[in-house]
Amino acid sequence: MSTYSVSDTAAAAxxxxxxxxxxxxxxxxGLAASLAWLAFGLxxxxxxxxxxxxxxGSLGIGAIVIAAFILFGTLSADYLGSAGQALRKRAPWLVAxxxxxxxxxxxxxxxxxxxxxxxxxxxxxxEVYTDDLPKLLDSVLASxxxxxxxxxxxxxxxxxxxxxxxxxxxxxxxxxxVLRFIGPLPATAWLPIAFFTFPSSxxxxxxxxxxxxxxxxxxLTWSGVASVSSAYYDVARTLGAKPSxxxxxxxxxxxxxxxxxxxxxxLGSSFAVLVVAEMIGVKAGLGWYLQWAQGWAAYSNMYAALxxxxxxxxxxxxxxxxxxxxxxVWQKGVVKW
Amino acid sequence: xxVLTAAEAITYPAVGAELDIEGVSxxxxxxxxxxxxxxxxxxxxxxxxxVALLGPSGCGKSTLLRLVAGLEKPRAGSLREDEARITGPHxxxxxxxxxxxxxxxxxxxxxxxxxxxxxxxxKAQRHRVDEVIELVGLSSFRNAYPHQLSGGMAQRVxxxxxxxNDPKILVxxxxxxxxxxxxxxxxxxxxxxxxxxxxxxxxxxxxxVEEALVLANRVIVxxxxxxxIKADIAVARPYPRHRGDPYLxxxxxxxxGLLGLEATW
Ligand SMILES: Nc1ncnc2c1ncn2[C@@H]1O[C@H](COP(=O)(O)OP(=O)(O)OP(=O)(O)O)[C@@H](O)[C@H]1O
Ligand SMILES: [Mg+2]
Numbered sequence: 001m002s003t004y005s006v007s008d009t010a011a012a013a014x015x016x017x018x019x020x021x022x023x024x025x026x027x028x029x030g031l032a033a034s035l036a037w038l039a040f041g042l043x044x045x046x047x048x049x050x051x052x053x054x055x056x057g058s059l060g061i062g063a064i065v066i067a068a069f070i071l072f073g074t075l076s077a078d079y080l081g082s083a084g085q086a087l088r089k090r091a092p093w094l095v096a097x098x099x100x101x102x103x104x105x106x107x108x109x110x111x112x113x114x115x116x117x118x119x120x121x122x123x124x125x126x127e128v129y130t131d132d133l134p135k136l137l138d139s140v141l142a143s144x145x146x147x148x149x150x151x152x153x154x155x156x157x158x159x160x161x162x163x164x165x166x167x168x169x170x171x172x173x174x175x176x177x178v179l180r181f182i183g184p185l186p187a188t189a190w191l192p193i194a195f196f197t198f199p200s201s202x203x204x205x206x207x208x209x210x211x212x213x214x215x216x217x218x219x220l221t222w223s224g225v226a227s228v229s230s231a232y233y234d235v236a237r238t239l240g241a242k243p244s245x246x247x248x249x250x251x252x253x254x255x256x257x258x259x260x261x262x263x264x265x266x267l268g269s270s271f272a273v274l275v276v277a278e279m280i281g282v283k284a285g286l287g288w289y290l291q292w293a294q295g296w297a298a299y300s301n302m303y304a305a306l307x308x309x310x311x312x313x314x315x316x317x318x319x320x321x322x323x324x325x326x327x328x329v330w331q332k333g334v335v336k337w
Numbered sequence: 338x339x340v341l342t343a344a345e346a347i348t349y350p351a352v353g354a355e356l357d358i359e360g361v362s363x364x365x366x367x368x369x370x371x372x373x374x375x376x377x378x379x380x381x382x383x384x385x386x387x388v389a390l391l392g393p394s395g396c397g398k399s400t401l402l403r404l405v406a407g408l409e410k411p412r413a414g415s416l417r418e419d420e421a422r423i424t425g426p427h428x429x430x431x432x433x434x435x436x437x438x439x440x441x442x443x444x445x446x447x448x449x450x451x452x453x454x455x456x457x458x459x460k461a462q463r464h465r466v467d468e469v470i471e472l473v474g475l476s477s478f479r480n481a482y483p484h485q486l487s488g489g490m491a492q493r494v495x496x497x498x499x500x501x502n503d504p505k506i507l508v509x510x511x512x513x514x515x516x517x518x519x520x521x522x523x524x525x526x527x528x529x530x531x532x533x534x535x536x537x538x539x540x541x542x543x544x545x546v547e548e549a550l551v552l553a554n555r556v557i558v559x560x561x562x563x564x565x566i567k568a569d570i571a572v573a574r575p576y577p578r579h580r581g582d583p584y585l586x587x588x589x590x591x592x593x594g595l596l597g598l599e600a601t602w
Contacts, residue, residue: 231438238406239452239502240428249454253442330442330482 029091030074036098037067120300128304142284150209158214162221187212205277213266224258353385353538354505361414376563389549392559431504437495439483452502469497
């Protein structure tokens with residue numbers, strides 16, 4: 001940093017020595033988080049395991065390393081810039097998380113308060129991530145490929161259909177009844193038919209995911225286009241706009257907030273279809289991995305796969321949020337998000 | 338003081354178009370009932386003339402402007418621009434609506450550029466967008482979004498969006514209605530200066546009798562709904578006009594009388 005403002009140094013000066021008041025304030029939570037993770041590490045190492053797990057030692061050491069990092073980060077948060085701020089903001093969560101994993105460790109691996117094969121300890125899940133990594137990665141890739149393909153097709157078709165029926169009454173005449181009849185049907189209801197009419201289970205699943213995505217996107221795009229104020233069209237027309245301009249530069253941008261609601265809904269329902277399709281037909285992907293783990297009563301594999309799946313889903317949602325924030329900056333201040 | 342004669346009045350560059358409104362009647366259907374709004378309105382506006390429309394609220398002024406813009410077809414009668422019948426909107430007749438209706442997803446600059454973009458000539462004419470934004474005094478707001486503007490600023494953007502097209506007929510629906518009185522007076526002189534420089538034909542709707550008298554060559558007073566032309570008053574005064582001018586004060590008194598407000602004078 002090249003410049004210091006007066007308030008910066010003034011604020012930093014009393015922090016040079018940690019006072020008792022600081023312990024209960026911003027430092028206190030960070031120290032508690034560090035302690036929670038230290039407790040987790042020690043609980044791994046102190047008591048013997050009731051079962052046979054190979055990663056208990058490394059997990060314990062890993063937790064202690066994390067505790068050390070939190071401690072270091074907390075004490076030097078003022079000098080770490082945005083990373084230090086982020087740590088401070090998340091410190092309460094780190095406390096809760098550390099406490100929960102400690103409790104989990106003790107309740108499963110150490111004293112078996114929870115029935116064992118069904119509630120594997122953290123080290124068992126860590127073991128899956130280290131020992132079964134290739135298979136898990138293959139499944140993740142397969143899931144992403146299938147989901148992405150189906151979602152993009154469904155969103156594109158839904159968007160184009162929605163704009164067409166929102167714009168043209170003639171197209172709407174033909175599409176509305178079909179939409180009303182087929183749309184509300186859960187996409188999974190098509191599963192049995194899709195799997196024997198499509199040439200491959202992969203294409204069948206892509207179709208189903210596209211269907212689950214396409215319906216909400218179509219309906220919301222349509223309602224978005226239909227609800228654009230006619231005053232916008234009047235303005236554009238008096239300025240010499242042709243119909244193509246009215247669609248591309250007036251109707252679509254005005255409808256975009258609705259379109260994004262449809263994209264979010266479509267994402268949710270397509271995840272459901274993805275997992276079911278993978279469990280039933282496609283012999284790959286996280287859904288299939290779950291099914292396979294269940295067949296072998298490999299409970300830790302199931303938990304490991306579930307965690308990955310939830311990370312992927314929330315990652316996809318976050319990505320969509322980011323895209324929306326970027327495309328709809330103009331909405332900031334118009335509506336409250 | 339020089340009194341403007343007819344000969345001097347047509348020395349403006351005649352880029353303005355002639356506007357003929359002939360026996361126009363219009364009505365709306367509301368709940369099965371027919372609401373007559375315009376009743377046999379005939380008006381001929383010479384190229385480059387500045388005409389103000391005055392009338393009670395809801396009498397049909399905005400409706401008449403929509404017909405001139407070509408956004409609607411009259412139920413009877415015809416409208417012509419330079420002898421050509423008006424059948425639809427055309428960028429030679431640009432409207433500044435009563436509401437600014439800026440596109441909220443476009444910045445000020447992109448809003449102003451709308452007309453040029455719609456006609457596919459933006460690439461060659463980008464400098465004109467900057468010029469009109471400068472003209473309405475919003476240069477430092479070119480990248481702002483409409484929700485970041487005040488009502489008066491939004492109205493100025495709407496004016497800039499119209500001017501950038503170099504219209505032959507400029508149609509204004511209370512464009513200064515939302516401005517504070519100081520900005521309003523400044524914008525009035527801007528408008529007159531602009532009109533004198535460019536020479537477009539102007540049709541202005543206003544609620545403000547004084548504004549009509551300061552700006553227009555002719556003031557048309559409309560009756561209650563359905564609107565009929567009650568009076569067609571020539572304002573033979575040179576520009577810039579002075580608000581305290583006794584001639585204008587006399588006209589103002591007359592017009593207020595026509596609008597049924599003599600008691601307040
Ligand atoms: N699209 C429409 N459908 C039905 N009635 C309409 C429509 N537009 C206007 N009207 C009616 O026509 C009448 C005239 O409306 P208009 O907007 O032309 O009034 P105005 O003279 O511009 O009033 P103001 O000065 O308040 O703006 C009103 O009574 C209104 O209810
Ligand atoms: Mg009006």
